[in-house]
Amino acid sequence: LEEMMAERAIGVDHSTVHRWVIKLVPLFEKTFRKHKRPVGKSWRMDETYIKVKGSWKYLYRAVDKAGNTIDFLFRAKRDKAAARR
Structure with a gap:
């Protein structure tokens, strides 16, 4: 900026x-x-890792029944508990 x-x-x-x-x-x-749209009771979490500028990072996504992204978390280290929160 x-x-x-x-x-x-x-x-x-x-x-x-x-x-x-x-x-x-x-x-x-x-x-x-x-x-932000309301979230139903049914959702799931996707976890994947991607390479960003030569280093591996973890990407977590919360997805509802229709496949819409509810929220996401991008981390350098794996932390499934933080992603669920």
């Missing part, structure tokens, strides 16, 4: 961007959760 702003002749320091993230992410999450 700092580089994108610099391309447009706007000087922004990385610490400013970090403060924006800390301030705005909770607001985004609150808004997104309002529009």
Whole structure:
């Protein structure tokens, strides 16, 4: 983001961007959760691993009956318990 702003002749320091993230992410999450569809009682969790920039990462997805993604978790280390939470 700092580089994108610099391309447009706007000087922004990385610490400013970090403060924006800390301030705005909770607001985004609150808004997104309002529009999130309700989840039924039946869902399952998919686990897979993928290579990202040369290292293997774990991707967990919670999927409902219709195959729609409910939520996901992306981790460097395998953690099935955290994914279920």
